[in-house]
Amino acid sequence: MIQVAVLGYGTVGSGVVEVINTNSSSINKKAGEEINIKYVLDLRDFPGDPVQEKIVHDFDIILNDPEIRIIAEVMGGVEPAYTFTKKALLAGKSVCTSNKELVARHGAELLQIARENNSNYLFEASCGGGIPIIRPLNSSLTADEIDEITGILNGTTNYILTEMFEKGSDFADVLKEAQDKGYAERNPEADVEGYDACRKIAILSSLAFGRQVSFEDIYTEGITGITAADIKYVKAMGKTVKLLAYSRKVDGNIYAMVAPEIVGVDDPLYSVNGVFNAIFVHGNVLGDAMFYGSGAGKLPTASAVAADIVDEARHLNKNIMSFWSPEKLELADISSSAKKFFVRVKGNPETDLEKVRTIFGMVQPIVLPEQEGEFGFITDVMSEAAYKEKAEQYGEVINRIRVR
Amino acid sequence: MIQVAVLGYGTVGSGVVEVINTNSSSINKKAGEEINIKYVLDLRDFPGDPVQEKIVHDFDIILNDPEIRIIAEVMGGVEPAYTFTKKALLAGKSVCTSNKELVARHGAELLQIARENNSNYLFEASCGGGIPIIRPLNSSLTADEIDEITGILNGTTNYILTEMFEKGSDFADVLKEAQDKGYAERNPEADVEGYDACRKIAILSSLAFGRQVSFEDIYTEGITGITAADIKYVKAMGKTVKLLAYSRKVDGNIYAMVAPEIVGVDDPLYSVNGVFNAIFVHGNVLGDAMFYGSGAGKLPTASAVAADIVDEARHLNKNIMSFWSPEKLELADISSSAKKFFVRVKGNPETDLEKVRTIFGMVQPIVLPEQEGEFGFITDVMSEAAYKEKAEQYGEVINRIRVR
Known part of the structure; x- marks a missing residue:
């Protein structure tokens, strides 16, 4: 029997307990031994809940119990999760987590400690919820040099953009509706400003490129600037808009961005819609691959944590994760990153197209009858810096959205 | 240094050599040791090719060389691949393969021999080419009970259906074009009749359900009966048609089918189009997930084989594959499998809809002006047996396609 402790009995923690109870027979078969949850750490008590008899309030009880081999840290936040994880790994216990903040900030160090102590630090649930992506990157795409990872990594913003697209609604209205349905937090900043996606792409990029990509270095733009009018144009072009988090190797430079x-x-x-997430990967021999699924939610996330527990049970005393070096990966300045831009400008094609073409090149105007006094166009591929200069030169730009 | 032998220097075999040469530094890093191809077994010689110095014609040289720890069997076909694989595993060597015929037929036995000899038998490339699906099923989706796997598992037929959909062409014309482009074999039977997809879903189902699913037991229908006229109706309904290979657990029964x-x-x-493949999986806690990528092709397939070599190098003397029991999984009779059917009948809605509705229920007619003397409709959910009975009762059915 392998004894496990769960740190935090919130949404994910209670999901982990539920998954391990629900699928115990197949989980035990796959782990090769019975998995038993011995402790659940939480500040609260849960009288009447069967978990109550496992509840402890003091992490040291878990740390000092030599029977505990695996700890699922599903508390979230950097502290005290960081201290607890470090102590556990130093004591030779394996840890798995859904905590993207902690992995993005201290992943390299924690992986190294795990390696030095013949234990494991796994974090499948930190990116893409239930979608297997960390383990495929670590153990399936090993024959490839990864040159691109692009993800729809945040379910809240994907839900909002999908609704805006399907109903023609404004951002603020859809956000409110999403909050009412529980798809968005009361304080939605981490989602809608792209910070959540940014931490996730930092983790995926660090793993893919083998060095520390600091999330602070990633240019991040949320979806708050996308309007119903923008979406009308996008729709008229037969396209859609998604919050993408990516890192790409171009001529030896690595660019990363959330926008x-x-x-x-x-x-x-x-076609990745609603609360679903997807991660597109390009390998130099594999070509294109994509992983799709539920990016959040209690049970999908708990499924990923529980799968990490199984993997750690199978690999007691054997480190299996590639680790990324704590050495910082210097991202290239995005001003030299090149792509097409969709631009909406004030003016009308009859009188202003010439000026637009003088600045932006031979673009084709996109005119929506209901959007008076403006038109749109898609530029050729140009650098961020070149775009910025041209936009300033034209002056009356209403909005611009990058084109993948 | 870990010495490897490659059996077969055809398309996949030469791809494996190319991938290991191209990405040697990252592969060696991930394997934890240098991977060296010591032998390539082929009946032919390759004068002038750098591989010539590694070519051997006698398998026993490889079998009897204790330095060889890993063998990539990429010959295809059941024999002599089966005999070679068995001997290698019994000698404690690990084997990986792209050989779906062999895995579908003898996978359970070969996995068991590997397990008994502390070696590994891996076959990521046997299903879905470069798409990681075997390893995710084995080591990522371990907390779930899988209740459905549905795949687009054959690139040739997906290419043909995509072209038929996009160009309105007939099956025979697109097949010829695909053959000219090298996307379809001169003898296309294994692809277009669904036999290839059948073997792949047999492997995936055996792994997901833990018991031997015999491909001979899977009802298999190819795409040769799909016409340009069928596709017109499908398009008019805003839908598409795909060759799906699936197994599904419904009320404790497992149904499998290729159609x-x-x-x-x-x-x-x-939106899985052209030569791409995808595998949709539903887990009882994970919910929906999908894996997408290049289902065939030299380098994507070789990428999967090389990733298996890396995994075997990391796990010398440690068996890592779940094995499926050789005990046969009895599939439920598809006559009780229920779904909707799209049906094209002779007649016209004015005079024949009443008869149709008496037999099939309150269906809505779909009329295409260019298809004179016929109309289509979609039934409610009914069993295969019920559909068959109703179709016989109506008599003049032109075609029917199941609806997912």
Whole structure:
């Protein structure tokens, strides 16, 4: 029997207990031994809940119990999760987590401690919820040099953009509705400003490129600037808009960014709608691959944590994670990153197209009858810096969205 | 240094050599040791090719060389691949393969021999080419009870259906074009009749349900009966048609089938086009997940084989694959499998709809002006047996396609 402790009995923690209870027979078979949850750490008590008899309030009880081999840290936040994880790994216990803040900030160090102590630090649930992506990157795509990872990594913003697209609604209205349905937090900043996606792409990029990608270095733009009018244009072009988090190797430079981008119908990311997430990966021999599924939610996330527990049970005393070096990966300045831009400008095609073409090149105007006094166009591929300069030169730009 | 032998220097075999040469530094890093191809077994010689110095014609040289720890069997076909694999595993060597015929037929036995000899038998490349699906099923979706796997598992037929859909062409014309482009074999039977997809879903189902699913037991229908006229109706309904290979657990019964099915726009399989493959999985806690990528092709397939080599190098003397029991999984009779059917009948709605409704229920007629003397409709959910009985009762059915 392998004794496990769960740190935190919130949404994910209670999900982990539920998953391990529900699927115990197949989980035990796959782990090769019975998995038993011995402790659940929480500040609260849960009288009447069967978990109550396992509740402890003091982490040291878990740390000092030599029977505990695996700890699922599902508390969230950097502290005290960081201290607890470090102590556990130093004591030779394996830890798995859904905590993206902690992995993004201290992943390299914690992986190294795990390696030095023949234990494991796994974090499948930190990116893409239930979607297997960390383990495939670590153990399936090992014959490839990864040159691109692009993810729809945040379910809340994908839900909002999908609703805006389908109903033509404004951002603020859909956000309110999403909050009422529980798809968005009361304080939605981490989601809608792209911070959540940013931490996740930092983790995926660090793993793919083998060095520390600091989330602070990633240019991050949320979806708050996307309007119903923008979406009308995008729709008229037969495309859609998604909040993409990506890192890409171009001529030896690695660019990383979180921003809304326009996605065409032939792109596998086009039809990833609602709260679903997807991660597109390009390998130099594999070509295109994509992983799709529930990016959040109690049970999908708990499924990923529980799968990490099984993997750790199978690999007691054997480190299996590639670790990424704590050495910092210097991202290239995005000002030299090049792509097409969809631009909405004030003016009308008859009188202003010439000026637009003088600045932006031979673009084709996109005119929506209901959007008076403006038109849109898609530029050729140009650098961020070149775009910025041209936009300033034209002056009256209403909005711009990058095109994948 | 870990010495490897490659059996077969055909398309996949030469791809494996190429991938290991191209990405040697990252592969060696991930394997934890240098991977070296010591032998390539082939009946032919390759004068002038750098591989010539590694070519051997006698398998026993490989079998009897204790330095060889890992063998990539990429010959295809049951014999002599089966004999070679068995001997290698019994000698404690690990084997990986892209050989779906062999895995579908003898996978359970070979996995058991590997387990008894502390070696590994891996076959990521046997299903879905470069798409990681075997390893995720084995080591990521371990907390779930899988209740459905549905795949677009054959690139040739998906290419043909995509072209038929996009160009309105007939099956025979697109097949010829696909053969000219090298996307279809001169003898296309294994692809277009669904036999290839059948073997792959047998492997995936055996792994997911833990017991031997015999491909001979799976009802298999190819795409040769799909016409340009069928596709016109499907298009008019805003849907598409895909060759799906699936197994599904319904009320404790497991149904498996390979057949063309109509797929709606909200289905993640809808936009899997051209030679791409995808595997949709539903787990009882995970919910929906999908894995997408290149289902065939030299380098994507070789990428999967090389990733298996890396995994075997990391796990010398440690068996890591779940094995499926050789005990046969009895599939439920598909006559009780229930779904909707799209049906094209002779007649016209004015005079014949009443008869149709008496037999099939309150269906809505779908009329295409260019298809004179016929109309289509979609039934309610009914069993295969009930459909068959009703179709016989009506008599003049032109075609029917199942609806996912």
